[in-house]
Amino acid sequence: xxxxxxxxxxxxxxxxxxxxxxxxxxxxxxxxxxxxxxxxxxxxxxxxxxxxxxxxxxxxxxxxxxxxxxxxxxxxxxxxxxxxxxxxxxxxxxxxxxxxxxxxxxxxxxxxxxxxxxxxxxxxxxxxxxxxxxxxxxxxxxxxxxxxxxxxxxxxxxxxxxxxxxxxxxxxxxxxxxxxxxxxxxxxxxxxxxxxxxxxxxxxxxxxxxxxxxxxxxxxxxxxxxxxxxxxxxxxxxxxxxxxxxx
Amino acid sequence: xxxxxxxxxxxxxxxxxxxxxxxxxxxxxxxxxxxxxxxxxxxxxxxxxxxxxxxxxxxxxxxxxxxxxxxxxxxxxxxxxxxxxxxxxxxxxxxxxxxxxxxxxxxxxxxxxxxxxxxxxxxxxxxxxxxxxxxxxxxxxxxxxxxxxxxxxxxxxxxxxx
Numbered sequence: 352x353x354x355x356x357x358x359x360x361x362x363x364x365x366x367x368x369x370x371x372x373x374x375x376x377x378x379x380x381x382x383x384x385x386x387x388x389x390x391x392x393x394x395x396x397x398x399x400x401x402x403x404x405x406x407x408x409x410x411x412x413x414x415x416x417x418x419x420x421x422x423x424x425x426x427x428x429x430x431x432x433x434x435x436x437x438x439x440x441x442x443x444x445x446x447x448x449x450x451x452x453x454x455x456x457x458x459x460x461x462x463x464x465x466x467x468x469x470x471x472x473x474x475x476x477x478x479x480x481x482x483x484x485x486x487x488x489x490x491x492x493x494x495x496x497x498x499x500x501x502x503x504x505x506x507x508x509x510x511x512x513x514x515x516x517x518x519x520x521x522x523x524x525x526x527x528x529x530x531x532x533x534x535x536x537x538x539x540x541x542x543x544x545x546x547x548x549x550x551x552x553x554x555x556x557x558x559x560x561x562x563x564x565x566x567x568x569x570x571x572x573x574x575x576x577x578x579x580x581x582x583x584x585x586x587x588x589x590x591x592x593x594x595x596x597x598x
Numbered sequence: 599x600x601x602x603x604x605x606x607x608x609x610x611x612x613x614x615x616x617x618x619x620x621x622x623x624x625x626x627x628x629x630x631x632x633x634x635x636x637x638x639x640x641x642x643x644x645x646x647x648x649x650x651x652x653x654x655x656x657x658x659x660x661x662x663x664x665x666x667x668x669x670x671x672x673x674x675x676x677x678x679x680x681x682x683x684x685x686x687x688x689x690x691x692x693x694x695x696x697x698x699x700x701x702x703x704x705x706x707x708x709x710x711x712x713x714x715x716x717x718x719x720x721x722x723x724x725x726x727x728x729x730x731x732x733x734x735x736x737x738x739x740x741x742x743x744x745x746x747x748x749x750x751x752x753x754x755x756x757x758x759x760x
Contacts, residue, residue, distance in 0.1 A: 392745065395748060395749060399702075400718065402694070403617060403718045
């Protein structure tokens with residue numbers, strides 16, 4: 352009995368039914384050429400598997416992780432938020448652990464004073480300002496959010512992903528110095544629902560890995576994004592409309 | 599959560615991508631593109647079907663669409679990598695690994711895909727045929743031809759002592 356090379360290959364790959372398998376095993380005993388062909392298929396399979404096996408043990412670069420599974424980097428302002436909360440007599444609602452976006456939002460509010468000091472370009476206007484109970488972008492940050500598309504022409508402010516939010520408006524993430532945040536278009540301004548700092552510890556590994564957004568910001572994106580981030584053409588189009596949603 | 603399940607497949611995605619693109623950065627770019635596509639259209643995955651097959655199909659399509667044109671095949675074999683430490687055992691294993699990876703890179707794209715799925719990842723024929731959207735018979739004959747081509751390439755480049 353002779354077997355096609357395909358059948359011997361399928362045998363070596365463990366793809367045959369028991370009856371066929373038994374027949375081949377008999378044939379291998381009777382005919383050394385068949386045994387040799389099977390051995391060749393097996394050896395090749397093993398060699399190839401071995402040549403690529405090491406990749407499975409390599410750490411996966413952070414840029415490949417989906418946003419929700421991204422490694423956790425500390426939000427510097429968390430401590431400030433905690434300290435502030437302790438100092439204030441107002442007890443925080445105890446129903447559940449606060450999620451990162453809430454911490455981030457609280458932190459953004461509390462940190463305005465601190466961050467404003469840090470994100471003032473030399474001689475320029477502060478980049479963010481409190482407006483009632485909202486934080487809005489102004490100055491260099493606002494103009495970068497208005498103008499920057501496709502990750503080009505980044506100055507002190509680098510705009511990251513842009514996307515349409517579930518509530519219909521546009522949002523854009525940004526990195527400015529050691530701070531990162533999310534800005535959402537609302538009422539003709541860039542409102543900043545979250546802004547956090549990548550911790551000093553995070554700046555090495557985390558930045559090198561290509562994602563610079565702290566988890567608070569990633570979570571805020573996650574919570575708002577509808578569909579996929581805009582590509583360069585989508586950003587151009589949104590900019591052409593002044594980041595206002597077409598009604 | 600689907601994103602977590604996909605994240606758990608990342609090592610296999612990277613390995614498959616490296617079998618296809620043959621350049622580490624291209625491979626990771628490919629995985630990133632596939633990841634974005636998968637998350638962007640996660641509603642297209644049918645629960646109860648194999649997530650790995652679905653993801654590999656996305657990688658395959660992404661490779662064909664976007665990355666193939668800029669595969670920098672030649673760069674992997676930097677001269678210092680090819681002739682280092684001849685003689686000691688690990689160097690020999692290293693050489694063999696390079697020889698195999700190089701041989702796979704010389705295969706046609708069709709052949710590289712079947713080799714990547716069946717021999718590198720170890721998918722059963724049926725799942726591999728599913729990923730490639732081809733009948734089983736086509737898969738087996740393609741795999742047999744790819745193996746033949748590989749044996750030939752390896753015989754040419756590395757005289758084996760076995």
